[in-house]
Amino acid sequence: MTTPTPYPNPQVLQNGINQPRKEWILEIEMNGKVKFEHLMNTIYNQLGICHKVLSVNVEYLNGRSFGSVQLYINVSSDDFEQLEYYLYKNKLLSTTVEYVCRKYL
Incomplete structure (x- = not known):
């Protein structure tokens, strides 16, 4: 018998229930x-x-990460x-593009 893996932060997940979601590409x-x-x-x-993770171009110099990463998030x-607050607080520049996927019937 296996036990289900718990979600990382149940409070965050409960707060997001029944809220509309959007798909984003975040760089x-x-x-x-x-x-x-980290x-x-x-x-x-x-x-x-x-x-x-869509793409990663990260180099390490003296234990520090430089480059860019693109993520798909929903x-x-x-x-x-x-x-956005976390990225701003840590002085990380980011750009977002709303991801729209056409579905053909």
């Missing part, structure tokens, strides 16, 4: 202030945002605001 410029691994861990485990507006 983050790594400027050496936050390690890439950024990915924070987005998933602390903010509770599942993401798909989040509520509240979760998106939390993520």
Whole structure:
């Protein structure tokens, strides 16, 4: 018998229930202030945002991460605001583009 894996942060998930979600492509410029691994861990485990890594171009210099990463995220507006605040607080530049996918019948 296996036990289900708990979600990273149940409070964040409960707050996002029944809120409309949008799909975004998020590009983050790594400027050496936050390690890439720490950024990915924070987005998933602390903010509770599942993401798909689309591309990564990160180099390490003296233990610091420089470059850029593109993520696909599907989040509520509240979760998106939390993520933007985290990036702003850590002085990480980011750009977002709303992802729209056409579905053909």
